[in-house]
Amino acid sequence: MHKLFKALLMSMVAFSAIFLATGCSAETGKPAQETANSNKFPAFQTVDVAGNPVTQDIFKGKKITVVNIWGTFCPPCIEEMPELGKWAREMPQDAQIIGLVCDAIGPSDKETTAAAVKILKDANASFVNILPDDNLLKYLESIDAVPTTIFVDSDGNIIGEKVIGADVAKYKQQVKGYLK
Structure with missing residues (x-):
């Protein structure tokens, strides 16, 4: 019985490691590995989780913006949030991080917004997190797994390798x- 328990425990640990490394499917919460391929981040006019207006102008004035696409249903997304919050406070002046809450169905999605606010507060992650408008919702249709992190330059071009x-x-x- 002890060997069976140990084998089961090892299987659970292995599954958890794979789950954390690959992320959650944006629709089902299951592991997935593909995301969108585009070299321009879509134009948008939306709000952050606090209701403040945000547009693609958020990229201007920064050499690089880390866009972390995450969901309130996704354990790996939530688990990395404290580290992202800490990193956001330490970033150089020419870099920033923003979050995109992928499971919000728009700026009026009060339930998902409330869940996101609680997650961010609990994680001490005070960087800007936006809710998708119609353009971002369309873009998110091509995102298969979260967290997916992309990098955007000051002109709104997606650069580097997505993670x-x-x-x-x-x-x-x-x-x-x-930044080198």
């Missing part, structure tokens, strides 16, 4: 390489 799954060290490596 699928929770891997803050990899995000930092990309930003550091771009």
Whole structure:
């Protein structure tokens, strides 16, 4: 019985490691590995989780913006949020991070917004997190897994390699390489 329990425990640990490395399916919460391919981030006019207006002008004035696409249903997304919050406070002046709450069905989605606000507060992650407008909802249709993290330059161009799954060290490596 002890060997069976140990084998079951090891299987659960292995599954958890795979789950955390690959992320959640944006629709089902199951592991997935593909995302959108586009070299221009869509124009948008929306609000953040606090109701403040946000447009693609958020990218201007920064050499690089880390866009973390995440969902309130996704354990790996939630687990990386404290580290993202800490990193956002330490970023150089020419870089920033923003979140995109993928499971909100628009700026008027009060239930998902409330869940996102609680997650961000609990994680001490005070960086801007936006709710998708129609253009971003259309863009999110091509995102298969969260977290998916992309990198955007000051002109709104998607640059570098997207990162699928929770891997803050990899995000930092990309930003550091771009800012050199």
